[in-house]
Amino acid sequence: QSVLTQPPSVSAAPGQKVTISCSGSSSNIGNKEVSWYQQVPGTAPKLLVYDNDKRPSGIPGRFSGSKSGTSATLGITGLQTGDEADYYCGTWDTSLSAGVFGTGTKVTVL
Amino acid sequence: QVQLQQSGPGLVKASQTLSLTCAISGDSVSSNSGAWNWIRQSPSRGLEWLGRTYYRSKWYNDYAVSVKSRITVNPDTSKNQLSLQLNSVTPEDTAVYYCAGGLWRDGMGVWGQGTTVTVSS
Numbered sequence: 241q242s243v244l245t246q247p248p249s250v251s252a253a254p255g256q257k258v259t260i261s262c263s264g265s266s267s268n269i270g271n272k273e274v275s276w277y278q279q280v281p282g283t284a285p286k287l288l289v290y291d292n293d294k295r296p297s298g299i300p301g302r303f304s305g306s307k308s309g310t311s312a313t314l315g316i317t318g319l320q321t322g323d324e325a326d327y328y329c330g331t332w333d334t335s336l337s338a339g340v341f342g343t344g345t346k347v348t349v350l
Numbered sequence: 351q352v353q354l355q356q357s358g359p360g361l362v363k364a365s366q367t368l369s370l371t372c373a374i375s376g377d378s379v380s381s382n383s384g385a386w387n388w389i390r391q392s393p394s395r396g397l398e399w400l401g402r403t404y405y406r407s408k409w410y411n412d413y414a415v416s417v418k419s420r421i422t423v424n425p426d427t428s429k430n431q432l433s434l435q436l437n438s439v440t441p442e443d444t445a446v447y448y449c450a451g452g453l454w455r456d457g458m459g460v461w462g463q464g465t466t467v468t469v470s471s
Contacts, residue, residue, distance in 0.1 A: 242396060272454065272455075273454065273455045275454065275456075275457035275458070277397075277458075283464075284448055284450075284461035284462065284463060284464050285397070285448075285450075285458075285461060286461075287452075287457045287458060287459045289457070290455075290456050290457025290459070291455060291456065291457070296457070296459055328396075328397055330397075330399075330454065330458075331454055332454040332455075336414075336415060337412060338399060338412060338413070338414045338415060339387070339399035339402070339412075339414075339454055340399065341389075341396065341397040341398065341399060343396060344396055344397065
């Protein structure tokens with residue numbers, strides 16, 4: 241149903257790196273800025289990355305964002321047990337004239 | 351810092367109107383540089399953006415296609431808050447509802463605590 245597609249889950253051992261992809265189209269990621277959110281179950285989403293690759297103050301440099309064409313990627317390095325959460329991408333869709341979120345990715349620290 | 355405090359009933363009967371409010375502190379609902387959004391989350395629909403209101407010399411609204419015929423997002427400048435009204439609800443509208451501040455370009459950096467709304471048939 242969502243116009244932005246993410247893998248359902250990714251996992252890695254503590255200290256390792258994971259990447260989460262977000263695939264869209266020319267009407268959303270292709271020409272609009274992407275933001276990323278972390279959500280621990282039972283709490284509200286938290287902004288991790290905005291404008292494709294910028295971090296709000298207080299977000300550690302272990303979290304990074306990038307965009308190429310109609311896809312975006314969130315990277316998490318030095319994985320910690322506290323990073324176990326659901327992660328969502330989001331952007332504006334110019335065809336829908338509406339905001340759209342990705343399908344969400346569950347990160348598991350092995 | 352900016353904080354959002356949501357209020358409203360947690361139980362609504364089918365066919366009736368869901369009404370929630372979001373009180374803003376530390377910023378203005380009339381800010382010329384921001385936007386105020388409503389988002390919901392359910393296991394079946396994931397995170398779903400519903401609509402927003404923002405002020406740029408006059409008020410603007412945008413709504414998701416899925417709820418466009420049933421939704422109203424209104425600012426209340428006297429109380430510095432925004433409201434959500436969703437008409438003719440069905441059990442499919444059962445979800446956790448969030449208000450959030452920010453433009454998509456800048457990311458939504460502030461969120462309300464969430465309100466669990468159950469629509470009973």
